[in-house]
Amino acid sequence: xxxxxxxxxxxxxxxxxxxxxxxxxxxxxxxxxxxxxRSGRINLGLEGTLVxxxxxxxxxxxxxxxxxxxxxxxxxxxxxxxxxxxxxCKFPKVNxxxxxxxxxxxxxxxxxxxxxxxxxxxxxxxxxxxFGGWSDIPQVQAALDVNVLFLIGAVLSxxxxxxxxxxxxxxxVRVVGDSSDAARAMGLxxxxxxxxxxxxxxxxxxxxxxxxxxxxxxSWTERISSGQGxxxxxxxxxxxxxxxxCLAAALLFGGAGALGPALQSVGVTQGYYLFYAAPxxxxxxxxxxxxxxxxxxxxxxxxxSITK
Amino acid sequence: xxxxxxxxxxxxxxxxxxxxAFGLASAAFPISRALAAxxxxxxxxxxxxxxxxxxxxxxxxxxxxxxxxxxxxxxxxNVPETVDVQKTMESMINLDGASLVFxxxxxxxxxxxxxxxxxFPDVQFRHCGGMWDKAKHPxxxxxxxxxxxxxxxxxxxxxxxxxxxxxxGFVAAKPIPQVLLNIxxxxxxxxxxxxxxxxxxxxxxEWSLAVKEAxxxxxLVDQGADVITCHVDxxxxxxxxxxxxxxxxxxxxxxxxxxxxxxxxxxxxxxxAKVYKMFVDDLVAGTPLPNFTRGGLADGFVKxxxxxxxxxxxxxKQFDATLAExxxxxxxxxxxxxxxxxxxxxxxxxxxxxxxxxxxxxxxxLVEGVVGSTA
Numbered sequence: 001x002x003x004x005x006x007x008x009x010x011x012x013x014x015x016x017x018x019x020x021x022x023x024x025x026x027x028x029x030x031x032x033x034x035x036x037x038r039s040g041r042i043n044l045g046l047e048g049t050l051v052x053x054x055x056x057x058x059x060x061x062x063x064x065x066x067x068x069x070x071x072x073x074x075x076x077x078x079x080x081x082x083x084x085x086x087x088x089c090k091f092p093k094v095n096x097x098x099x100x101x102x103x104x105x106x107x108x109x110x111x112x113x114x115x116x117x118x119x120x121x122x123x124x125x126x127x128x129x130x131f132g133g134w135s136d137i138p139q140v141q142a143a144l145d146v147n148v149l150f151l152i153g154a155v156l157s158x159x160x161x162x163x164x165x166x167x168x169x170x171x172x173v174r175v176v177g178d179s180s181d182a183a184r185a186m187g188l189x190x191x192x193x194x195x196x197x198x199x200x201x202x203x204x205x206x207x208x209x210x211x212x213x214x215x216x217x218x219s220w221t222e223r224i225s226s227g228q229g230x231x232x233x234x235x236x237x238x239x240x241x242x243x244x245x246c247l248a249a250a251l252l253f254g255g256a257g258a259l260g261p262a263l264q265s266v267g268v269t270q271g272y273y274l275f276y277a278a279p280x281x282x283x284x285x286x287x288x289x290x291x292x293x294x295x296x297x298x299x300x301x302x303x304x305s306i307t308k
Numbered sequence: 309x310x311x312x313x314x315x316x317x318x319x320x321x322x323x324x325x326x327x328x329a330f331g332l333a334s335a336a337f338p339i340s341r342a343l344a345a346x347x348x349x350x351x352x353x354x355x356x357x358x359x360x361x362x363x364x365x366x367x368x369x370x371x372x373x374x375x376x377x378x379x380x381x382x383x384x385x386n387v388p389e390t391v392d393v394q395k396t397m398e399s400m401i402n403l404d405g406a407s408l409v410f411x412x413x414x415x416x417x418x419x420x421x422x423x424x425x426x427x428f429p430d431v432q433f434r435h436c437g438g439m440w441d442k443a444k445h446p447x448x449x450x451x452x453x454x455x456x457x458x459x460x461x462x463x464x465x466x467x468x469x470x471x472x473x474x475x476x477g478f479v480a481a482k483p484i485p486q487v488l489l490n491i492x493x494x495x496x497x498x499x500x501x502x503x504x505x506x507x508x509x510x511x512x513x514e515w516s517l518a519v520k521e522a523x524x525x526x527x528l529v530d531q532g533a534d535v536i537t538c539h540v541d542x543x544x545x546x547x548x549x550x551x552x553x554x555x556x557x558x559x560x561x562x563x564x565x566x567x568x569x570x571x572x573x574x575x576x577x578x579x580x581a582k583v584y585k586m587f588v589d590d591l592v593a594g595t596p597l598p599n600f601t602r603g604g605l606a607d608g609f610v611k612x613x614x615x616x617x618x619x620x621x622x623x624x625k626q627f628d629a630t631l632a633e634x635x636x637x638x639x640x641x642x643x644x645x646x647x648x649x650x651x652x653x654x655x656x657x658x659x660x661x662x663x664x665x666x667x668x669x670x671x672x673x674l675v676e677g678v679v680g681s682t683a
Contacts, residue, residue: 217522217545264510265527269681
C-alpha cells in the first residue's frame with residue numbers, strides 16, 4: 001500500500017467531496033425557487049434557465065476570457081428569464097406551471113441554438129480555494145478544493161433564512177405568498193413583488209448554470225444539466241421552503257449522488273443501479289415520514305397553486 | 309399507422325425550408341437539375357454532433373459524403389432512443405426521400421428501426437452496433453461496426469507503460485458487449501506490458517451524464533488510478549476531469565487531444581467516413597448493400613490518435629510493433645488461458661478469438677484483473 005492508496009476511506013471522502021462539488025447548482029436553483037415560491041408562484045422553467053445560464057456563462061467567458069464576466073452574464077440572463085416569467089404570469093388566468101414548462105423548453109432550445117459555436121472552445125474556469133492544504137494526501141486536497149460559488153451559496157442560504165424572518169423585504173414576500181388579499185390590504189402590489197421574486201430566482205438559477213459550465217464538470221455541452229434544475233425545484237418542497245433546508249437537501253443530494261461511483265471504485269460493484277437511485281429513495285422515505293393526512297405541508301405558502 | 313401526411317410542425321418547417329432552398333437552387337442553376345440528387349442518405353444521432361465523441365465521429369463520417377456527386381445527406385441530432393426516432397426515420401423517408409438510413413445509436417435498433425424496416429421494405433437501414441441477426445431480422449436491415457477493441461488494446465499498451473500505480477481506470481456507460489470488450493481489451497493491452505496491472509471500471513448507467521462521469525473520474529483517481537479511459541458518448545468531461553486531477557488519459561471515439569494536450573497519451577478513434585463511403589458507393593453502383601459489415605484497423609474502420617508527448621520510448625516501440633501486428637488482420641485480444649473476474653474460464657489454453665470472431669459480439673464477462681461487475 002503506497003501513499004496514493006486510501007481504500008475504503010475513499011467512500012466517505014467521495015461523499016464529502018461530491019456533496020461540495022455536485023451540490024452547488026442545486027443550492028442556487030433551489031434558493032432561487034424558494035424565493036419565488038415564497039412569493040406564491042412556481043417557476044418550473046428554472047431547468048431551462050440553468051441550461052441557458054450555463055451556455056451564457058461559457059460563451060461570455062470564452063469571448064472575454066473572464067469567468068467572472070461569464071458569471072455576471074449568466075445571472076443577468078437568468079434575471080431576464082425570471083422577469084419574463086413573472087411578467088407573463090401577471091396577466092389574468094395565466095397558469096404559472098404551464099408558462100414554466102414552456103420557458104424550460106424555450107431556455108434549453110435557445111441555449112442549444114446559441115451554444116453550438118461554443119462547444120469546441122475552452123473557457124477559463126472559476127477559481128477554487130484549496131482548503132485541503134493541511135493534509136498531504138492528494139485525495140483530501142482534491143475533495144476540499146472548494147469553489148467560491150459553493151461558499152457564496154452556503155452564506156446566501158443563511159442570509160435568506162434570516163432575512164425571511166427578520167427583514168421587511170422578507171415579510172413582504174411572505175405576506176404576498178400567504179395571502180394576496182392581506183397583501184393588498186397592506187397596500188402591496190402582489191404582482192410586482194412576485195415579478196421581482198421570480199426575477200431574483202431566475203438570476204440565482206443562472207448562477208447555478210454558470211457553476212456547471214465554468215467549474216464542475218466545467219465545459220459546455222448540450223447534455224450538461226441532466227435535470228438538475230428540475231430536481232432543485234422538487235428540493236424546495238422537500239426542504240419545506242426553508243433556505244437552510246435547501247442547503248441541507250442540496251448537500252444530501254450531492255453526497256448521495258457521489259455514492260454510486262465511489263462504491264464502485266472501492267470494488268462494491270453489484271447493483272450499482274440501485275445505488276444511483278439512492279437520492280430518490282432517500283427523498284421518498286423522508287417525504288413519507290414527514291407527511292401527514294391531517295394537516296397541510298408545514299411552511300407551504302398559501303397562495304402556491306400546487307398547495308392551494 | 310398509415311397517416312403518412314400527418315406532419316409535426318418541425319417536419320413541416322423543415323420541408324418547407326428545404327423546398328424553398330431547392331426552388332432557389334434550381335432557379336439559379338437550371339443545368340444542375342440534370343445532375344440532381346440520385347439518392348438521399350439519412351443520419352440520426354442520439355446527441356449533439358459536435359460532442360468530441362460518438363456522435364461527432366459519425367457526423368464526420370457523414371460530412372465526408374457531402375462532396376459526392378448525386379448524394380444528399382440529411383441529418384438530425386439529439387434524437388432520443390424512443391418513438392421519436394421512428395418519427396425522425398419516417399420524416400426522412402417520406403419527406404426527404406431517403407433510401408438509406410443510418411440510425412447510429414445502440415438503442416435505436418429494437419423496436420424502433422425494426423418497426424420502420426417492416427413499414428418501408430424498399431428502404432435500406434443500417435444500424436451501428438452488433439444487433440442485426442440474419443435469422444431474426446429483415447434483409448433490408450443490417451449492422452456495421454468496427455473492431456475498436458483493438459484500439460483500446462493499443463490504448464492499454466501505452467497506459468501500461470505510463471502507469472506508475474499499476475492501476476488503470478475505465479468510465480463506462482452500460483455493460484453491453486461492445487463496452488465490455490473495450491474494457492477487457494484495455495486491461496489485456498496493459499497486462500501485455502505488466503501482468504500485475506488492474507483496471508477499475510465504473511458504470512454510470514447512461515451514455516451521457518456529465519456530472520456522474522466527472523464524479524466517476526474523480527472516484528477512480530481517488531483510488532489511485534493514474535491512466536483513465538472511457539466508453540461514454542462524449543469523453544470530453546472524463547478527459548478534462550482526469551487531466552485536471554493530474555491523471556493521464558486515453559481517448560475514445562474521436563481525437564480529444566486538444567482538450568488535454570499534455571496528458572493525452574493516444575486514443576481509439578472511429579473512421580466512419582470510410583464505412584459510409586463504402587455503403588454509398590454500393591448504393592450509387594446499384595449493387596445490394598451488405599447486411600453485415602465489420603472491419604478493424606487493417607480495414608481502415610478504426611484509427612489511432614497520434615501519440616502524445618508523455619509517451620515514452622518503450623511504449624512507442626511496443627505500440628508500433630503491436631499496431632503492425634494488427635494491421636495484418638485477425639489479431640486476437642481474447643486468447644487462452646483466460647479467466648473472467650468471477651473465475652469462469654472464457655478461453656482455454658490455445659484457444660483464441662480473433663478480432664472478427666462473432667462470439668465477441670455477445671461478450672458478457674469482464675476478464676481477470678478488471679475490478680467491476682456487469683450487473
